[in-house]
Amino acid sequence: MRYFFHLSIVFALLFSACEDKAETKYVIEFSPVTEHDFGKVEINQSVSKKIRVKNSEQSSGPFTGTIEIVDSPAFQMDFSGVLVLQKNESVEIYLTFRPTAAEDYSSKLVIQNDQSLNEFYLSGIGASPVSFSISPTALDFGLVTGGESKELELVFANNASSGFDLELSLDLPVGDFSIGGLTNLTLSPNVSKTITVVYTPTLNTSSKTLQVNHNSSVRPSPAKVQIVGIKDISAELITANSEAWDLFKSKNYAESTLKFQDAINKSTVNAVYDSIGEESTHGRGWARLFAQESNDYAQAAYNDFLNCYTTGLLSSNSDNDALAGISISGVLIVSQAAGHYDNIVFAATTLLDNVSNYKFSHNSNIDYKDVRYALIQAYFNLQYFAEAAKELDILVPANAPHSSNPQALLAAIQALAGQL
Numbered sequence: 353m354r355y356f357f358h359l360s361i362v363f364a365l366l367f368s369a370c371e372d373k374a375e376t377k378y379v380i381e382f383s384p385v386t387e388h389d390f391g392k393v394e395i396n397q398s399v400s401k402k403i404r405v406k407n408s409e410q411s412s413g414p415f416t417g418t419i420e421i422v423d424s425p426a427f428q429m430d431f432s433g434v435l436v437l438q439k440n441e442s443v444e445i446y447l448t449f450r451p452t453a454a455e456d457y458s459s460k461l462v463i464q465n466d467q468s469l470n471e472f473y474l475s476g477i478g479a480s481p482v483s484f485s486i487s488p489t490a491l492d493f494g495l496v497t498g499g500e501s502k503e504l505e506l507v508f509a510n511n512a513s514s515g516f517d518l519e520l521s522l523d524l525p526v527g528d529f530s531i532g533g534l535t536n537l538t539l540s541p542n543v544s545k546t547i548t549v550v551y552t553p554t555l556n557t558s559s560k561t562l563q564v565n566h567n568s569s570v571r572p573s574p575a576k577v578q579i580v581g582i583k584d585i586s587a588e589l590i591t592a593n594s595e596a597w598d599l600f601k602s603k604n605y606a607e608s609t610l611k612f613q614d615a616i617n618k619s620t621v622n623a624v625y626d627s628i629g630e631e632s633t634h635g636r637g638w639a640r641l642f643a644q645e646s647n648d649y650a651q652a653a654y655n656d657f658l659n660c661y662t663t664g665l666l667s668s669n670s671d672n673d674a675l676a677g678i679s680i681s682g683v684l685i686v687s688q689a690a691g692h693y694d695n696i697v698f699a700a701t702t703l704l705d706n707v708s709n710y711k712f713s714h715n716s717n718i719d720y721k722d723v724r725y726a727l728i729q730a731y732f733n734l735q736y737f738a739e740a741a742k743e744l745d746i747l748v749p750a751n752a753p754h755s756s757n758p759q760a761l762l763a764a765i766q767a768l769a770g771q772l
Contacts, residue, residue, distance in 0.1 A: 403447060411439050418462075453478050461474065481516075488506070493581035503548050564576070601715070613632075615632040633656050633660040657677035675703040679730075688733075700726055
């Protein structure tokens with residue numbers, strides 16, 4: 353009897369031990385449940401997601417185990433060490449996805465101990481950054497007549513290599529340029545969009561910057577497109593010069609000077625008018641020379657002639673007239689700088705070689721004789737007496753040959769004053 357009693361106690365203890373072992377379990381819950389897809393993420397950029405891990409009510413007791421992310425280094429977490437959770441206790445963990453290549457990624461978060469294995473699945477796509485082009489990079493409308501409009505096209509293209517849609521927001525300040533109501537664009541990869549920019553000039557010159565806000569990480573935002581245009585006032589300037597020459601021919605030299613000056617001022621708005629402006633400067637030189645409104649009128653005229661000639665922008669006729677102006681005004685200057693008479697010699701010889709019977713196109717009283725007379729004076733001041741005598745022989749052949757003696761030469765030069 354005692355034997356059966358002891359045997360029953362042994363069986364009871366064994367049953368109790370088996371029952372305790374069966375009740376040891378861990379139910380780990382994830383929120384969100386079982387998986388998370390990070391979607392498309394730009395290469396070398398990161399996106400994080402917060403999840404909650406809980407040792408649930410169904411667990412038999414406290415959980416102690418390991419936690420790790422396996423299969424891909426593109427996924428990381430902010431938790432390290434041993435995971436210890438009391439029953440019904442939870443912990444927040446931040447998971448981060450940072451792709452390094454344009455490809456699909458998958459991984460899993462594993463929480464385990466000897467009695468439990470729990471997996472949370474992770475996925476994501478690495479995508480190339482938005483890459484796009486703007487063509488052309490700047491718009492130059494050139495000359496546009498007032499009251500008219502001109503259109504130019506601007507093309508935005510999302511490159512085929514882009515991993516995302518291109519999102520654009522266009523901002524153009526109010527002015528002479530317009531782009532209509534299309535200011536927000538979304539372009540899929542390998543898709544382009546053309547917009548029309550319209551220029552309707554009201555100002556002499558217009559310059560605006562189109563700001564292009566975008567979602568590309570590989571170029572500064574906003575991108576900028578410089579837009580320029582010029583109101584064409586060529587006809588106005590040409591008319592002003594023509595009117596100034598009419599005033600000159602009517603001997604209204606003061607008003608002619610002012611008219612040329614007005615044209616010069618207006619031509620400075622843009623380099624496209626430089627040639628017209630130089631024609632105005634040339635005209636102002638002659639108007640100043642004849643107006644004689646100041647003590648330095650000859651110097652002012654000479655400077656105009658020299659400056660406009662050296663630009664190389666004058667017409668061929670005006671070139672010749674400027675050479676004549678340099679010669680004639682140059683010898684009227686009382687105080688001469690170094691090289692001054694050399695300039696006169698160059699101008700006079702160049703003109704006479706080109707047009708031996710030269711006549712000033714706006715006053716026929718000015719001709720090759722005045723130019724040669726200026727050349728003779730320049731040679732004399734340079735003490736090139738023989739050259740001066742030779743030119744006198746050409747100018748006044750009846751008195752040839754002329755002496756190269758300085759005193760005799762000076763007397764001959766002075767005798768011609770006012771006779772040409």
